[in-house]
Amino acid sequence: MGAESVERIAVRDGAEQGSAATGEATAAGAVVTESNGAEARVGEVRTSEGTEATTASEAGSVAASVASPVSEPGSGAESLKDSVSYLGTEVLPEAGAAVHPHAGAATGPGRDPERIEASLDELVERARALIVPGERRLLGMAGAPGAGKSTLAARIVAELGEEATLVPMDGYHLSRAVLADLGRTDRKGAPDTFDAAGFVALLGRLQEARETVYVPSYDRDLHEPVAAALAVSPVTPLLIVEGNYLLLDDPEWAPAREFLDAAWYVEIPTGLRTERLVARHEAHGKSPEHAREWVFRSDEANARLIEASAVNADLIVTPVQD
Numbered sequence: 001m002g003a004e005s006v007e008r009i010a011v012r013d014g015a016e017q018g019s020a021a022t023g024e025a026t027a028a029g030a031v032v033t034e035s036n037g038a039e040a041r042v043g044e045v046r047t048s049e050g051t052e053a054t055t056a057s058e059a060g061s062v063a064a065s066v067a068s069p070v071s072e073p074g075s076g077a078e079s080l081k082d083s084v085s086y087l088g089t090e091v092l093p094e095a096g097a098a099v100h101p102h103a104g105a106a107t108g109p110g111r112d113p114e115r116i117e118a119s120l121d122e123l124v125e126r127a128r129a130l131i132v133p134g135e136r137r138l139l140g141m142a143g144a145p146g147a148g149k150s151t152l153a154a155r156i157v158a159e160l161g162e163e164a165t166l167v168p169m170d171g172y173h174l175s176r177a178v179l180a181d182l183g184r185t186d187r188k189g190a191p192d193t194f195d196a197a198g199f200v201a202l203l204g205r206l207q208e209a210r211e212t213v214y215v216p217s218y219d220r221d222l223h224e225p226v227a228a229a230l231a232v233s234p235v236t237p238l239l240i241v242e243g244n245y246l247l248l249d250d251p252e253w254a255p256a257r258e259f260l261d262a263a264w265y266v267e268i269p270t271g272l273r274t275e276r277l278v279a280r281h282e283a284h285g286k287s288p289e290h291a292r293e294w295v296f297r298s299d300e301a302n303a304r305l306i307e308a309s310a311v312n313a314d315l316i317v318t319p320v321q322d
Contacts, residue, residue, distance in 0.1 A: 113265065113310065113311065113313045113314060113315060113316045114314065114315050114316070115315075115316045115318070116315065116316075116317060116318065117318035117319075117320050118317065118318070118319065118320065119319075119320055119321075120152075120155055120156070120159070120319065123152070123156060123317065123319065124156050124159045124160065126315075127139055127156050127160060127164070127238065127240065128160060128163070128238075130238055130261060130262055131163055131164075131237045131238050132237065133237065134237075135237065136206070136207060136208075136209035136234075136236075136237060136239070137238050137239070137261045137262075138203065138206065138207060138238075138239050138241055138259055139238060139239070139240050139241065139260070139261065139262050139263075139264070140241050140242070140246040140247070140256075140257070140260035140262070140263040140264065141153045141240060141241065141242040141243075141246075141263075141264050141266060142242070142243065142244065142245070142246040142247045142263065142264070142265050142266070142306065142309065142310075142313065143244070143265055143267060143306065144244070144267070144273060144302070144303035144306045144307055145189070145244065145273070145299045145302060145303055145306075146268075146272075146273035146274065146275075146276040146277040146280070146299070146303075147266045147267055147268050147273055148266055148268060148276075148319065149242050149266040150168070150242055152266060152317075152319055153166055153240045153242040154166055156240060157240055160238065162236070163236070163237055163238055164236065164237075164238040164239070164240055165230075165232050165233070165236045165238075165239050165240070166230075166239075166240050166242065167202075167206065167215055167230070167232065167239050167240065167241045167242070168215075168217060168218065168230075168241075168242055168243060169194070169199060169241065169242065169243020169244065169245065169246065170217070170218035170225075170243060171215060171216030171217045171218050171225050171226070171229065171230075172194045172195045172196070172198055172199040172202075172216065172225065173188070173189075173193065173194055173195075173218050173224075173225045174193050174194060174195060174225075175224055175225060176223060176224060179193055186298075187298055187301075188298075189244075189298065189299070189302055190301070190302060191245055191248060191252070191253060191302075191305070192252075194245070196245070196250075196252035196253050196256075197252060199243075199256065200252075200253075200255045200256050200259075202215065203241070203256055203259035203260075204259065206232060206239055206241075206259075207259050209234045209235075210234060211234055212231055212232065212233055212234060213231075213234075214228035214229075214230065214231055214232075215228075215229065215230040215231075215232055216228065216229055216230075217229035217230055220284050221284070223284075241260065244302065244306050245306065245309075246260065246263065247263060247265065247306075247309035247310065247312035247313055248305070248306070248309045249309065249312065257312055262314050262315070263312065263313045263314050263315070264313060264314065264315045264316075264317050265309075265310040265313035265315070265316045265317065266317050266319065267307070267310065267316060267317075267318075270303075273303070274295055274296070274299075274300070277291075277295045277299050278291045278292055278295050279291075281294055281295065
């Protein structure tokens with residue numbers, strides 16, 4: 001999609017749950033648009049500190065680049081094939097990887113994600129319109145760390161009452177002990193620091209709506225996932241599923257998109273988003289220096305990957321204050 005097809009947006013209230021990854025680690029799943037208009041899923045992204053994509057459309061603006069060897073800390077990977085680069089970020093394709101079907105559908109000829117600016121009331125009504133009596137619908141809400149998706153999702157659920165339940169992706173964080181064993185503690189929040197297969201399996205159970213399903217949550221004070229923290233009734237017609245990687249074109253994460261009846265992408269200016277993230281990390285115990293280091297090394301590496309997945313949304317949302 002062209003740079004003109006996605007607008008920069010602003011949110012004036014709320015904050016959302018975020019995640020982190022190191023800027024030096026490689027991360028799988030970015031989607032780019034080549035000069036001939038074809039969509040390509042790239043397997044890994046290597047970012048350098050200080051490089052920043054400010055909107056989803058900018059993250060999709062790419063140019064061909066020469067191949068270069070890359071190693072991911074702890075992965076044992078020594079080299080990858082042809083690369084493309086955008087905005088100072090080196091993007092490397094993953095051999096044999098399939099493009100997720102929703103990517104082509106969302107960005108094919110004449111089909112870009114719809115873009116709107118809307119109040120909370122208007123977004124509540126859009127969510128309500130998805131409800132079909134006697135059926136189970138899943139609305140996905142994605143966005144980069146600090147974009148406000150968690151707060152927005154929670155507010156919509158509160159307005160819909162018994163008609164909706166919130167299902168957070170963050171409960172599928174790997175525990176600190178597992179991350180330490182895997183050598184991934186310093187990039188907690190990257191796609192491979194979650195149980196993606198477990199999350200996809202959860203969406204399948206939720207879609208079937210045969211029984212009460214107990215869903216994990218993430219405790220930001222403990223910095224750990226908490227099992228069976230939320231109960232989802234089989235009679236609740238609408239589930240709002242929120243998380244960073246719902247739209248990611250990655251072999252492990254891409255199946256999640258198939259379970260979503262609709263997908264929204266929430267985006268705000270980078271400066272506001274990073275300001276929120278620094279404040280959040282400080283509120284949960286990091287020093288101001290450590291908070292900023294984590295945001296610009298780790299959270300922003302994830303943000304660039306997530307922004308590239310916006311092409312798989314149905315709607316790019318600009319929430320505005322009522």
